[in-house]
Amino acid sequence: MPFALARVLIPTLASLLLVACATSAGFPPPAPASPRVADTLDGDTVFARTLAAHGGDLRRHPGDINLSTDGRWYALIQRIQPLVSDSGYRIRSQERYRPSEGLYAVDHEGPQGRKRVVRSVDGLSIAYNGRANEDAARRSATAMTNDAFRMFHFGPSWFIDRVANWRRLDDASEGGRVYRRIAGVAVPGFGDAERDDLVLWIDRETDRLYRIHMSLNGFETTQGAHVDTTFLDYREVGGYLFPVRFHERVRGPLRIDAHTWWVTGLDMDRGWTAADAGGDAFRGTAAPAAKPLAVPASTASADTSSAGKP
Numbered sequence: 001m002p003f004a005l006a007r008v009l010i011p012t013l014a015s016l017l018l019v020a021c022a023t024s025a026g027f028p029p030p031a032p033a034s035p036r037v038a039d040t041l042d043g044d045t046v047f048a049r050t051l052a053a054h055g056g057d058l059r060r061h062p063g064d065i066n067l068s069t070d071g072r073w074y075a076l077i078q079r080i081q082p083l084v085s086d087s088g089y090r091i092r093s094q095e096r097y098r099p100s101e102g103l104y105a106v107d108h109e110g111p112q113g114r115k116r117v118v119r120s121v122d123g124l125s126i127a128y129n130g131r132a133n134e135d136a137a138r139r140s141a142t143a144m145t146n147d148a149f150r151m152f153h154f155g156p157s158w159f160i161d162r163v164a165n166w167r168r169l170d171d172a173s174e175g176g177r178v179y180r181r182i183a184g185v186a187v188p189g190f191g192d193a194e195r196d197d198l199v200l201w202i203d204r205e206t207d208r209l210y211r212i213h214m215s216l217n218g219f220e221t222t223q224g225a226h227v228d229t230t231f232l233d234y235r236e237v238g239g240y241l242f243p244v245r246f247h248e249r250v251r252g253p254l255r256i257d258a259h260t261w262w263v264t265g266l267d268m269d270r271g272w273t274a275a276d277a278g279g280d281a282f283r284g285t286a287a288p289a290a291k292p293l294a295v296p297a298s299t300a301s302a303d304t305s306s307a308g309k310p
Contacts, residue, residue: 027197027215027226028252030183033168043166043182046202051156053207055240058157059099063269064277067095067153068290071261077250083141084219085259088112089128090145092264096277096286097154104150105277118278119146127280137220144191144218151190152229152246153263156209159198162186169199178204179211191218197226208234208241213251226252235293238268244293265290 041049051057058065073087091110097103101121108115113129126133126142133139151158163184172179179201189196194217201211211230216222233245244263250256272286281287 030167030169030181030199034170037168037171038178041168041180043168043184046168046180046182047156047159047163047166047184047200049207050200050202050209051160053241054155054157054209055236057160058154058240059160061240062100063098064272064286065097065099065154066265066267066270066286066290067093067097067263068265068292069093069095069153069261070264071246071259073259074257076256077258081221083137084145084222086110086115086138086141086145089115094282094289095149095153096272096282097150098274098277099154099157101274103274103278104146105282106146106149107282116280117142117146119143119150120274120278130280140192141219142191144193144216144222147190147218148214148216151212152231152243155241155243159184159186162188163198166200171204172201180204189215189217193218209243224253225250227258233262235263235266237266242266263293265292267291 070092072091073085078085078087086108087110089110089112090108093109094107096105103118103120105118106116108117116125116127116130118125124139124143124146126139147158163186166182166184169181169183172181181199181201183197183199186196186198188194196217197215199213200209201213202208203210209231211228213226213228215226227248227250229246229248231243231246233243234241235244236242242263244266246259246261247257248259250258267290270285272284276282276284276286
């Protein structure tokens with residue numbers, strides 16, 4: 001495509017897809033399980049098994065969990081959803097979580113600087129390069145992504161007090177493995193959403209969570225869109241199983257790759273307090289970067305040259 005024509009068509013395409021995301025019919029209603037399901041486990045039992053495989057209810061853990069991440073955003077999703085991707089800031093992160101206190105604080109970093117997000121029982125605070133930001137659209141997009149990434153990074157515990165029951169769907173096969181699938185409705189949903197629809201794919205052999213397919217009703221321009229995130233690798237730390245490599249795709253109303261990222265550091269129970277992590281910067285034992293993890297070769301060699309570029 002000639003460069004001059006591309007400069008005209010690509011922004012136009014992005015604008016059309018943005019409208020499509022806001023007006024699509026939304027998450028496809030999943031059909032209930034048919035007789036093809038190979039076992040008699042109901043949806044709630046399948047969920048209980050995956051929760052146990054991940055180490056149990058992480059919300060009850062009395063200590064702290066510390067992560068660092070790195071990744072890349074694909075070019076088209078940055079054009080379609082600039083506030084959701086926020087890729088000028090959200091490339092690398094340092095994350096601090098005290099699940100029993102409901103505190104989740106994240107320092108993001110990208111080519112335009114730093115974004116700090118603190119979610120606590122008192123609410124949500126956002127700052128860019130040290131300056132508080134009260135913009136309603138940015139707050140709404142951040143609330144949604146902050147909820148979603150707490151779910152991605154810390155696993156099935158996020159669903160316990162949000163999904164009343166799980167329905168069994170037909171199993172699915174991919175890459176030579178079989179996955180049990182269960183559907184539910186999260187109430188509340190991600191961020192400001194009253195509800196979001198979910199389908200979990202769970203490895204039949206290991207009971208590990210393999211994929212989450214979800215609606216995104218918490219932000220104006222993502223209402224009607226649905227995405228999935230696949231968990232490609234895990235590490236066990238402190239008796240819990242943590243996903244450490246992720247790939248996110250938009251599945252409707254268009255189908256594109258959106259984001260790939262990986263955990264570069266993970267440790268637990270440093271003993272920091274809410275005051276150390278919940279202010280305008282990490283302090284005390286919350287400040288050092290998470291203990292490095294070995295990065296899988298397939299991740300280390302990935303092309304991240306476009307990460308953060310508009």
